[in-house]
Amino acid sequence: MLVSAQAIAADPTTVGVFRIPTLPQARGPLSQAVIDLLRSDPDTTPTVDVTAALHDPDPYGDDLQLALYLCYEMHYVGFADADVTWEWQPALLSLRAELERRFLDALHRDVPAAAEGETAQAEMDELCIENPDGEGASYHLRDNGTWEQYRQLFALRSLYHLKEADPHAWAIPRLRGHAKAAFVAVEFDEFGGGRGNAVHQELFADLLRAADLSADYLGYLDTVPGVALTPVNLMSLFGLHRRYRGAAVGHLAATEITSPPGSQRLLAGLERLEAPEACRHFYREHVEADAVHEQILRTDVVGDLVRSDPGAEADVIFGIRAFLFVEDALDAHVMGAWERGESAFPGV
Known part of the structure; x- marks a missing residue:
């Protein structure tokens, strides 16, 4: 059941009910x-000219990344205070195209x-080379991380993990044959193999609740930094x-190849801290499933796609x-804050 945030915010009987988010504050x-x-009437609003605002924006900054995230969100759950028909309105799509152009130019x-x-095979082989004594947030959390630092990471990652597998699913109708079938097999596992309580999004919601964090979809959109929006x-x-179907496949391949060792490090740190089982279970699932x-x-999706196209x-x-x-940029943000003795996410 989908329920607006305003209708249930103060009702303690609605724990576990999916809350449709509301629009955040601008950056x-x-x-x-x-x-x-998005707050206006889609039938009467003219195209908006943002030429001046686009004069010299930071393509990875809070303002542009939040603006783009809001545009894309209309293709997912949307917002309780935004008319659903905005999804395909020319005014919003035109603005989104300008934001995408700046983002793509930078990339x-x-x-x-x-x-x-x-x-692509050599690129994936490179991803498989793991340094057991490397640097980065997952290594730090494995060896010396605190529970509060884990909670900061959980909140930063919630903007993705609460819609995990959804962005990649758009690629399914753009694939054919064996590559399509294999891609769907991976997504089927991400969506719980037909079991609602095993959907990875739901497992992460369980993790957030166990860590005493908000499990609301987009619950941290108002405060999460742009560097955590960019990966999503x-x-x-x-x-x-459709032009980037190959990039979508490459992105998922990179996600799944790097997930097991990273998840194993995060799991080891959680076990060291004797963290709640729901937190450990999420990463244990990713160690096991993502290795498959x-x-x-590597073989059935990327290999078949490259052979056929x-x-x-x-x-x-x-x-x-x-x-x-983009993942390295987020990792640098997190580690930079921790090395300075600061929070990587002051909103938590």
Whole structure:
């Protein structure tokens, strides 16, 4: 059952009921323009000119990333205070296209394109090289992380994990044959194998509740930094554009290949801290399931796609590299805060 946030916010009997989120506060002129559009009447609102606001925006900053996230959200659950018909209104789509152009221009500038002779197989092989004594948030949390630092990471990741697998699902109708069947097999597991309480989104909601955090969908949208929105926006962009079906496949491959070792480190830290079982269960599931998914994606999805459509290989590589670029930026944000003795997410 879907219930508006306003109707149930103060009702203690609605624990576990899915709350449709409301629009957040703006972070600047771009997100303000999107919020103003979504709060207006879609039948009477003209196209909005944001040329001035787009003059020199940070393509990875809070304002542009929140604005883009709001546009994409209309294709997912939407907002209780935004008319559902905004999803396909030209005014919003036109504004979204401008935001996407700035985001894509930055990605193509910062993410190296595939050079001649480079292969998706070699790119995935590179992802499999693991340093047991590496650097980054998962290593820190494994060895020295505190419970509060785990809670900060959980909240930062909630913007993705509470819609886990949804962005990649857009790629399904863009695939054919064996690649499609194998891709769906991976998504089927992500969606709980037909069991509602095993859907990975629900497992993460259980984790959040066990960590005494909000399990509401988009519950931290008002305070999460743009660097935590960028990875989700990248998935949505790839999934919603048929042009980037290869990048969507590459992104999922990178996600599943890097998930088991990262999840194993996070699980080890949670066990060291004797964290609630619901928190450990989420990462234990990803250690086990994603190790199988890795092999399916490498051979049956990426391998079959590249064999049937060699032109998609460069996009698969771009999807892998873009995944690493935005994930590294988030990791740098988290580790930078912790090294300074600060919270990576002051909103928690």
